[in-house]
Amino acid sequence: MFKKLPGDETRALVSTTPDTAVVFRPAVIRTPAAVTIAIFIGRLLIGLVRIVWRHPVAVAVLAVPSVVAWLYGWRLALVVVWIPFSVLLPWALFNRDSFNAWFGRRLLAFWRLIWVYRRHWHAVMVISGLARHLRGRDYVPRLVRVRCTSWADLVSVKMLTGQAVTDWADRIEHLAHGFGATSCRVSVARAGRLLLTFPRRDPLAVPLPALALPETVSVEPVEIGICEDGRPWRLKVHGTHVLVAGATGAGKGSILWSVIRALLPAVWSGITQIWGLDPKLMELSFGRAIFEGHYAATPEECADLLDEAVSLMQKRAAKFAGVQREHIPTVEDPFILVVVDEVAFLTAYQSDRALKQRTMAALATLTTQGRAVGFGVLAALQDPRKDVLTIRNLFPDKIALRLDESEQVDMVLGDGARDRGALADHISFIPSEGAGVGYVRLETSPDPIRVRAAYVSDADIREMAALFETEETV
Incomplete structure (x- = not known):
């Protein structure tokens, strides 16, 4: 019988010894090292720009102390860290909502992106059946962005070409358990883009008492x-x-x-x-x-x-x-x-x-x-x-x-x-x-x-x- 490898074509071959395995060496195109290095550097720069654009607060928190410590020593870096920390800590303690709106949720989104979604993305996509393996290559939907609200993570995803919303909707339980959430909801952001909602907590867990009688006369919603x-x-x-x-x-x-x-x-x-x-x-x-x-x-x-x-x-x-x-x-x-x-x-x-x-x-x-x-x-x-x-x-x-x-x-x-x-x-x-x-x-x-x-x-x-x-x- 034949063992087909990437790049082989075995349909037109006939073997007189059925028990003999016919193995063909796949076609290999050697890419010049300069081209490979240029592609790698280009992707690296694009990735850095994308991270800085989408997570400026998290990048600044990590990059500024590191650069100062490298150029001027750890003592000055400690001062640089302490000055904003002494301002942000009281802000976070006494006005949590505004602090979360400006800094807290941005830092949380960066952490969730790196530690939860990016780390498990490939495995969850493959195991849930949303990734495809064709001709020796893995095609995986692209994780575009992660945003955090007070109760959930909003994950933007670019689907593979040819995928439908139902392909994702049929696998909401796989996605929820794969990323450690209790549930997952799928909605269409635009053509080819989905928005996955992963709740971190349940804001509806506490009963709501009767609302006060309205002060205005209206039959609107x-x-x-x-x-x-x-x-x-x-x-x-x-x-x-x-x-x-x-x-x-x-x-x-x-x-x-x-x-x-x-x-x-x-x-x-x-x-x-x-x-x-x-x-x-x-x-x-x-x-x-x-x-x-x-x-x-x-x-x-x-x-x-x-x-x-x-x-x-x-x-x-x-x-x-x-x-x-x-x-x-x-x-x-x-x-x-x-x-x-x-x-x-x-x-x-x-x-x-x-x-x-x-x-x-x-x-x-x-x-x-x-x-x-x-x-x-x-x-x-x-x-x-x-x-x-x-x-x-x-x-x-x-x-x-x-x-x-x-x-x-x-x-x-x-x-x-x-x-x-x-x-x-x-x-x-x-x-x-x-x-x-x-x-x-x-x-x-x-x-x-x-x-x-x-x-x-x-x-x-x-x-x-x-x-x-x-x-x-x-």
Whole structure:
């Protein structure tokens, strides 16, 4: 049999002795030493310039004392080191945020680049199957840059020619464990470039108490929690529909009540109405006064309330026809948010078939025609299967809290969401750690965002309802 080496061509050869190994010497082109040295020096200079450009603080910390010690001795180098150190140490102790923004995270990024990613890059790429070996050469994706935030490492990568995002998304667990992280998320930076996110800690591990009532009247994206990067989580409810899916105890109520709480000033001003459908009689009943008569609990009442919403929506559509294409909330034409807790009870588990069809028809009409005229639907359910809620694709924005199975993640957030890092099936079962934690996939972006909703307690809900009960009494 033949043993093929790089540069050999054995297809046209025939051997009369099958047991004899035919070995050919590969073609070798001798490169002049001057050319090799010039290429090496050029690459070295380019690498030094790149390091100085991307990590000026880290290079200065290492290079300046070394140069001073070499030219003037270690005593002067010690003084050079001590003077900035005496300034930076109090800065780091008394104003940690600004110090990290200017120096700390830059030094950390340089250290993580050298010690974590550069040191293990080749091995992880080969073992995970992202590198290729062709004709005796290893082709490895290029590590471009490492940046550090307060909670994660952001690694920029240049893919090999011909690779796809799914090649990386299918190997997020290999990448996470290979670089010592708990998870990895893949997003597209630009053509041929990826951004890998490796969390160093979990900023959402601590429960978030109920947010203060807003001081301004607005139906714009409402603040209901925090994102993983520390920014406020603002959820759009006007001009869209939102589906929330999660297992029992995952924190669906935190999202529903946080949205209601954020809209209270708009409700007081009259430019917003919140209608509640509570077939379980457990979640929305605490704040029944907030819905101002638009509350339903039994399946019959829920169907009637949905039909009323559809009728009002159609009248408003006829009023807006030829006049305006976008809804602006006013007292005459308020934004109406229909909140449905456990929508599956009405669409799948309802024994009355006629009632089920009425409910499904009304929800489908609202979700297909209500956005432009100021009607929004915020629905929550436990089981995201298609036969439970056939209209789930009519909800542009989706939220996946803790789910029982990995397949359910893509059912809620769409195909490929879990491969991009939406590990909703890995969220902790412990309420203090996982309740209200989830992943959001917006209509405008395919990349899931990890978030945590504020926890609105029963006492908070009673205080909110008491405000409306007091108004009614007065």
